[in-house]
Amino acid sequence: MCLCACLCQARVDYLTGSWWPVLEDLYGTGIPVYRFIQRPGDLVWINAGTVHWVQAVGWCNNIAWNVGPLNSYQYQLALERYEWNQVKKVKSIVPMIHVSWNVARTIKITDLDTHKMIKHCLLQSMKHIQVLRDQLVASGKKISYQSRVEDEPAYYCNECDVEVFDLLFVTSESSSRKTYVVHCEDCARLHSPTLSGVVVLEQYRIEQLMSIYDSFTLALPPSSR
Numbered sequence: 012m013c014l015c016a017c018l019c020q021a022r023v024d025y026l027t028g029s030w031w032p033v034l035e036d037l038y039g040t041g042i043p044v045y046r047f048i049q050r051p052g053d054l055v056w057i058n059a060g061t062v063h064w065v066q067a068v069g070w071c072n073n074i075a076w077n078v079g080p081l082n083s084y085q086y087q088l089a090l091e092r093y094e095w096n097q098v099k100k101v102k103s104i105v106p107m108i109h110v111s112w113n114v115a116r117t118i119k120i121t122d123l124d125t126h127k128m129i130k131h132c133l134l135q136s137m138k139h140i141q142v143l144r145d146q147l148v149a150s151g152k153k154i155s156y157q158s159r160v161e162d163e164p165a166y167y168c169n170e171c172d173v174e175v176f177d178l179l180f181v182t183s184e185s186s187s188r189k190t191y192v193v194h195c196e197d198c199a200r201l202h203s204p205t206l207s208g209v210v211v212l213e214q215y216r217i218e219q220l221m222s223i224y225d226s227f228t229l230a231l232p233p234s235s236r
């Protein structure tokens with residue numbers, strides 16, 4: 012039996028649930044388990060994909076960070092989890108499209124695989140935007156350009172929690188209180204198939220994205236400069 016089967020048997024939803032396993036079950040099914048006590052001053056580093064549990068043996072300060080070293084393995088796992096979250100309709104803490112465009116704009120990547128993967132993600136993102144844009148224009152829907160301001164956060168759909176990048180489908184929940192709500196295209200069309208009452212905001216010009224895409228080239232490693 013594998014860990015997935017164990018999780019299944021325990022009726023745990025892996026993405027949202029929490030589970031304190033019976034160690035004997037894990038030992039009995041041959042799942043490798045490392046168990047140890049973290050002493051003061053110890054740092055425990057857990058690799059991506061490692062299922063883990065922490066229990067305090069006394070009073071303690073509980074400090075944990077999620078870190079994402081920028082390498083191809085990390086990036087691939089992050090994308091896979093992002094997509095899996097999307098399938099399962101669970102919100103991704105890391106808005107990968109937003110992050111990928113930011114990386115392309117601000118960081119020099121020297122690793123070939125990482126560069127290739129990010130570039131591929133940007134291309135898919137641009138393709139999606141262009142197709143969606145063309146459909147909107149063809150149907151006569153007005154798109155209003157509204158440039159991003161500094162430190163503006165990434166957006167998520169109010170209904171399904173999917174990341175919404177560049178083309179935002181905005182409704183005003185109450186006209187008097189001026190609260191605006193962002194939706195993805197699918198959820199916006201569920202409200203109104205013709206998108207009446209929905210304002211489509213565009214946060215980047217397509218030329219701007221193309222320019223970021225083209226300027227994002229593989230950098231030379233420091234040793235070869």
Ligand SMILES: [Zn+2]
Pocket residue numbers: 168169170171172173194195196197198199
């Ligand atoms: Zn949605």
